[in-house]
Amino acid sequence: MNRRKLEEAAFKVLMIAATFAVAGSLFAVVGIVLWKGLPALDLAMITQTPKGGYYLGKEGGILNAIVGSLYLAFGATALAFPVSLLVALFLQKDYSGNSWFGNFSRFSLDVLWGVPSIVYGAFGFTVMIFLGMKASLLAGILVLALLELPIMIRAMEEAIRMVSSEIKESSYALGLTRFETMLKVVCRQALPGILTAVLLAFGRGIGDAASILFTTGYTDQLPASLFDPVASLPLAVFFQLGTPFAEVQQRAYASAAILLVVVLATSLASRLLANKFMKYVVR
Amino acid sequence: MRRKLKDLVARRFMLLATFFSSILVFLIVAGLLQRSSLILLTKPISELILSSTWRPLAGEFGFYPFIIGTFWVTAIAMALAIPICVLATVYLVEYAPSRLRELMKPLVDLLAGIPPVVFGVCGVLAIVPLVKKLALLFGIATTGYSVLAGGIVLAVMVFPIIISVSHEVLRSVPNEVREASLSLGATKWQTVKHVVMRIAFPGVVAAVILGFSRALGETMAVLMVVGNVPKVPLSVFDPGYPLPALIANSYGEMMSIPLYDSALLLAALMLLVVVFVSNVLARMMVSRIGVMMHR
Numbered sequence: 001m002n003r004r005k006l007e008e009a010a011f012k013v014l015m016i017a018a019t020f021a022v023a024g025s026l027f028a029v030v031g032i033v034l035w036k037g038l039p040a041l042d043l044a045m046i047t048q049t050p051k052g053g054y055y056l057g058k059e060g061g062i063l064n065a066i067v068g069s070l071y072l073a074f075g076a077t078a079l080a081f082p083v084s085l086l087v088a089l090f091l092q093k094d095y096s097g098n099s100w101f102g103n104f105s106r107f108s109l110d111v112l113w114g115v116p117s118i119v120y121g122a123f124g125f126t127v128m129i130f131l132g133m134k135a136s137l138l139a140g141i142l143v144l145a146l147l148e149l150p151i152m153i154r155a156m157e158e159a160i161r162m163v164s165s166e167i168k169e170s171s172y173a174l175g176l177t178r179f180e181t182m183l184k185v186v187c188r189q190a191l192p193g194i195l196t197a198v199l200l201a202f203g204r205g206i207g208d209a210a211s212i213l214f215t216t217g218y219t220d221q222l223p224a225s226l227f228d229p230v231a232s233l234p235l236a237v238f239f240q241l242g243t244p245f246a247e248v249q250q251r252a253y254a255s256a257a258i259l260l261v262v263v264l265a266t267s268l269a270s271r272l273l274a275n276k277f278m279k280y281v282v283r
Numbered sequence: 284m285r286r287k288l289k290d291l292v293a294r295r296f297m298l299l300a301t302f303f304s305s306i307l308v309f310l311i312v313a314g315l316l317q318r319s320s321l322i323l324l325t326k327p328i329s330e331l332i333l334s335s336t337w338r339p340l341a342g343e344f345g346f347y348p349f350i351i352g353t354f355w356v357t358a359i360a361m362a363l364a365i366p367i368c369v370l371a372t373v374y375l376v377e378y379a380p381s382r383l384r385e386l387m388k389p390l391v392d393l394l395a396g397i398p399p400v401v402f403g404v405c406g407v408l409a410i411v412p413l414v415k416k417l418a419l420l421f422g423i424a425t426t427g428y429s430v431l432a433g434g435i436v437l438a439v440m441v442f443p444i445i446i447s448v449s450h451e452v453l454r455s456v457p458n459e460v461r462e463a464s465l466s467l468g469a470t471k472w473q474t475v476k477h478v479v480m481r482i483a484f485p486g487v488v489a490a491v492i493l494g495f496s497r498a499l500g501e502t503m504a505v506l507m508v509v510g511n512v513p514k515v516p517l518s519v520f521d522p523g524y525p526l527p528a529l530i531a532n533s534y535g536e537m538m539s540i541p542l543y544d545s546a547l548l549l550a551a552l553m554l555l556v557v558v559f560v561s562n563v564l565a566r567m568m569v570s571r572i573g574v575m576m577h578r
Contacts, residue, residue: 004470004472004473005470007472008470008471008472011370011472012374012378014370015370015371015373015374015378016374017370018366018367018368018370018371018374019370019371019374019375019379019383019387021367021371022367022368022371022387022390022391022394022442022446023387023390025394025439025442026390026393026394026397028405028409029394029397029401029402029405029439030397032404032405032408032409033401033404033405036404036408083300083303083304086296086297086299086300086301087297087300087301087304089297090294090297090298090300090301091301095294095297096301101301104305105301105304105305107562107566108304108305108306108307108308108309109304109305110562110566111308111558111559111562112304112307112308114493114496114497114500114558114561114562115308115311115500115555115558116499116500116501116502116527116554116555116558117500117502118500118502118527118530118531118551118554119311119315119500119551119554119555120311121530121531121534122315122530122534122547122548122551123311123314123315123551125534126314126315126318126548127314146307149304149307150304153304177286177287177289177290178290178294179289179290179293179294180286180290182293200396203396204396206398207396207397207398207399207400207401208398208399209398209399209400209502209503210399210502210503210527210531213531213534214534234398234399234400234503237400237401237403237404238400238403238503238507241403241404241407241507252404253404256400256401256404259398259400259401260397260398260401263396263397263398263401264393264396266396267389267392267393267396271389
């Protein structure tokens with residue numbers, strides 16, 4: 001009797017410790033990056049491009065990386081959104097249902113979701129060379145869009161699946177076609193979930209470095225067109241952390257802090273927006 | 284009539300988009316296979332996998348140190364992450380007050396969203412010095428850039444995926460099962476250990492497999508702390524050189540040597556194949572739990 005209680009008590013202590021370890025690791029990561037990164041942030045850092053090459057010293061900031069990352073992530077998300085929405089709708093039981101094609105798609109999208117981003121990077125680079133493209137903003141947007149695709153589809157599909165069949169059936173009963181039902185009823189009902197999916201994919205896209213390592217190049221300038229090479233925050237962290245110059249390392253810490261803040265803010269915004277739009281959902 | 288037509292056209296577009304995204308993964312496999320066929324045809328597979336000489340300029344491509352490096356880093360990460368994640372998930376689902384459970388979910392989501400390079404920065408700033416000190420306790424002098432540092436950083440990165448999948452699995456165990464066990468006089472812990480965990484086991488295994496496949500392909504964070512020395516690590520304090528780091532460091536600069544290019548894409552193909560197999564396994568595990576619950 002006593003041993004049983006003792007075993008439970010011991011495991012309970014371990015379980016609580018494990019939960020604290022998980023929560024603690026998040027706070028540690030955020031704490032360390034902000035502690036190092038915030039002091040490095042000033043107006044010059046975020047409003048100037050580097051003046052003396054990104055891994056040599058000299059003054060200047062990381063404007064090139066901030067702007068580049070925003071271009072890349074917005075472009076990729078805008079590109080992935082329509083495709084993802086179409087796929088997420090098609091995977092509903094109104095369309096593909098339990099057909100072999102629906103199941104096959106779900107399976108292959110699951111695998112795609114797990115493909116490491118470095119594989120996207122290597123594959124994207126191969127295709128780029130094959131097509132005779134140069135490392136550019138456009139190539140980066142394309143690769144990131146492919147990376148975001150399975151993430152967005154999975155989240156959207158789940159959100160859309162939650163829409164109750166009564167609502168859909170009422171709409172069909174009123175004589176709306178499948179597409180009209182999907183567009184006017186289902187998508188509106190699932191709007192909070194769809195927004196969350198888009199922001200989730202945006203956050204993943206802006207933070208990923210391995211997939212754009214070979215496809216975007218890196219430059220001190222702001223890109224003037226889709227065919228110019230472009231800098232990005234994750235690669236700014238990666239390239240600038242490795243230099244022996246203290247002021248360049250400061251730029252790496254600042255980039256990491258900005259990246260972290262953007263990602264956390266995106267996550268927070270998706271929560272707030274989802275709550276706000278929940279009001280309009282019929283339950 | 285126009286509405287019908289619109290419906291039809293929309294369906295066509297959906298089908299097209301779905302078809303494209305579904306074959307994407309096979310396109311990637313086919314592309315990598317085609318590009319790595321050059322090295323697969325010129326070198327015997329046994330030499331590629333078992334040789335430890337990596338001299339691409341001399342045409343020698345032994346992946347052994349990189350495979351072992353990947354194995355060590357992933358194994359350390361899983362050894363750390365599995366017990367922590369399983370314990371935390373059991374606590375959250377079975378014991379924790381609902382307010383704590385509600386609080387932890389967004390925290391785990393936030394952890395999942397942190398970019399790999401940010402983990403890398405933390406690894407360089409905190410874990411690498413820590414490992415260096417730890418090694419000194421054992422009387423070993425290292426820089427701290429080691430497979431252990433890579434494993435620790437990676438463990439934190441796979442927390443969210445293992446926790447969220449196994450959380451869902453535990454939640455899907457019906458409450459009737461718990462109540463039946465409790466009413467037979469079993470304690471809470473006995474119920475968790477012998478009843479809930481037994482039903483959920485295949486699902487937890489699936490969560491671990493998914494975590495493993497995520498850990499395997501993770502590139503940037505590991506690359507920044509693991510040391511990148513192409514030698515077989517002999518202890519956890521030795522530097523290693525996992526496959527993703529190899530691709531990231533060497534690809535893009537050696538395009539002039541076709542065999543080198545082919546070798547690196549073979550490395551990417553190896554990662555992809557393991558990820559593919561892991562996904563199939565995890566799927567089988569999850570469908571088994573469905574069978575068990577409806578018995």
